[in-house]
Amino acid sequence: MTPSYNIASIPGDGIGPEVVSAAIQVVEKLAKKLGTFQIEFTHIPWGTTYYKQTGRYISEDALDTLRKFDAGIFGAVGAPDVPDHISLWGLLLAIRGPLQLYANVRPVRTFPGTKCPLNTATEGIDWMLVRENSEGEYAGQGGRSHVGQQWEAATEVAIFTRVGIERIMRFAFETAQSRPRKLLTVVTKSNSMRHGMVLWDEIATAVAKDFPDVTWDKMLVDAMTVRMVAKPQSIDTIVGTNLHMDILSDLAAALAGSIGVAPSSNLDPTRKNPSLFEPVHGSAFDITGKGIANPVATFWSAAEMLKWIGEKDAAEKLMTCVENVCAADVLTPDLGGTSNTQGVVDAVFAEIEKIN
Ligand code: NAI
Ligand code: MG
Numbered sequence: 001m002t003p004s005y006n007i008a009s010i011p012g013d014g015i016g017p018e019v020v021s022a023a024i025q026v027v028e029k030l031a032k033k034l035g036t037f038q039i040e041f042t043h044i045p046w047g048t049t050y051y052k053q054t055g056r057y058i059s060e061d062a063l064d065t066l067r068k069f070d071a072g073i074f075g076a077v078g079a080p081d082v083p084d085h086i087s088l089w090g091l092l093l094a095i096r097g098p099l100q101l102y103a104n105v106r107p108v109r110t111f112p113g114t115k116c117p118l119n120t121a122t123e124g125i126d127w128m129l130v131r132e133n134s135e136g137e138y139a140g141q142g143g144r145s146h147v148g149q150q151w152e153a154a155t156e157v158a159i160f161t162r163v164g165i166e167r168i169m170r171f172a173f174e175t176a177q178s179r180p181r182k183l184l185t186v187v188t189k190s191n192s193m194r195h196g197m198v199l200w201d202e203i204a205t206a207v208a209k210d211f212p213d214v215t216w217d218k219m220l221v222d223a224m225t226v227r228m229v230a231k232p233q234s235i236d237t238i239v240g241t242n243l244h245m246d247i248l249s250d251l252a253a254a255l256a257g258s259i260g261v262a263p264s265s266n267l268d269p270t271r272k273n274p275s276l277f278e279p280v281h282g283s284a285f286d287i288t289g290k291g292i293a294n295p296v297a298t299f300w301s302a303a304e305m306l307k308w309i310g311e312k313d314a315a316e317k318l319m320t321c322v323e324n325v326c327a328a329d330v331l332t333p334d335l336g337g338t339s340n341t342q343g344v345v346d347a348v349f350a351e352i353e354k355i356n
Contacts, residue, residue: 004038005309008065008072008274012047012091014283015293016075022295022345023073023302026352030318033352037311042069046091048079057090063098066274071305074278075298080285089140096133097140099273101266102164103171104131106249106280107304111296112327113335114257118229125256128175128237131245132168133266135159136196138242158243160196162203169207171269172239176214179236184216187224187240187248200241224248228255253280260294260334261326263301265308277305291340294332296322299348321351 009024011017024041031039044065046058057077059065066072077091078084095101110116110124141157169186176184186204190197201218208216219227221244227234228251240248253262262280279297287293299322306315330347331337339347 002035002037003310005040005070005311006068007039007041007305008044008069009041010044010046010072010074010091012075012077012283013049013079013087014076014285014288015281016047016077016283018288018291018293018341019279019295019298020073020075022341023298025345026295026299026318026348027302027306029349029352030314030321033355034314034317037314041073047077048082048087051082051087051090057087058094062095066095066099069274070309071274072276073298073302073305074276076279076281076283078283078285093138093140095276096266099268099276100134100270101268101273101276102132102134102167103265103267103269104133104245105129105175105265105267105304106131106245106252107263107300108249108252108256110256111258111261112323113329113331113337114261114326116232116255116257118232118255125232125252127235127252127256128179129245129249129252130168130172130175130237130239131249132164132240132242134242135161135164136242158193158196158241160199160241162199165200165203166207167269168239169204170210172237173207173211173214173216176216176237177211181236182214183236184214185224185235185238186216186218187221187238187244188218189221189244191220197241204239221248225251228252249280258294258335259297260332261296261300263297263304265301265304267308275305275308277301277308291342292333293341294334295341295344296326296332317355318352321348321355324351 011020051057077087106129109126137158139159142155144154146152188197190201253259259281264280266276303315303318325347330339
């Protein structure tokens, strides 16, 4: 019997529905062509329209709803007339934390059709970024006192736990170990942050002992920005905190050529909960509805999803099709091309047809 998968589709806001719809069409086409697996997408309407109707970004039983699926694909959340902290906490952070999707994995490499803007990186970039996805500054601790007074105070407390650090370090060392260079950089800030970041360093050192074949080093986050620009070839796998990697991963995407191709996976490596796959970019109001959003980041995210649920061969075939399309210069305007979203979809369809 061919394996069959049920996927939650949460297109969200802005260009989210445009790129998720593109990815679903492509994956369905691929499944039909290969005939080796079946896949069904169930639409879930969470996002800003849902919020305006119900007062909530996700349904009350959202976590139980999601647990019924093998995985989820997500577009983006955020609207011009809702403060970003309301939309982000209402949807994405309301799922990542409770489902313990603690590893955010972001492969970054120069893609056909994209170019590293740095002259130093003649061979392009090929990195694997691992972001701690459940704690740090994004754990939700803090508050505001004396609101509106001149002496108003606000705190944003970073949380680092032994369990949280150890599990992401193990995941990062395993990831580095699985890649040819077996090279890991642990990003830290333990010079000025002398509690949480020192625990982070201590646990990295302890976990490293279990991975003698992985070469690793430690780098302060500010120095890491310099290294990413000045010596991109010295880097392979990177692990860092939620905040540090949020920033470094955008830098990485820009160095690799474009945010329009950057994918990400929110993983529960224990596989108790379904993992969620999404492009790195946001809802991009400036181009919403114009039909020119680059779907490649979501195609790549869908390929990562296929790999995670056990369809590695299909994932690789999909990536080959997408790379062929980009190499043939069927590119959206963010990459300097003249194609639109549907044009890229049609070109990928044609590549899928050629698979034998
Ligand atoms: P953004 O990623 O939405 O857009 C930044 C720039 O990149 C824009 O000029 C946009 O047109 C362009 N861009 C992004 N994706 C593209 C694509 N697929 N094809 C072509 N061009 C693309 O980031 P921004 O403007 O900071 O945020 C807009 C909204 O998205 C905000 O409400 C923000 O909170 C939200 N956001 C949501 C995220 C998520 O849901 N994971 C992540 C980042 C931002
Ligand atoms: Mg970000």
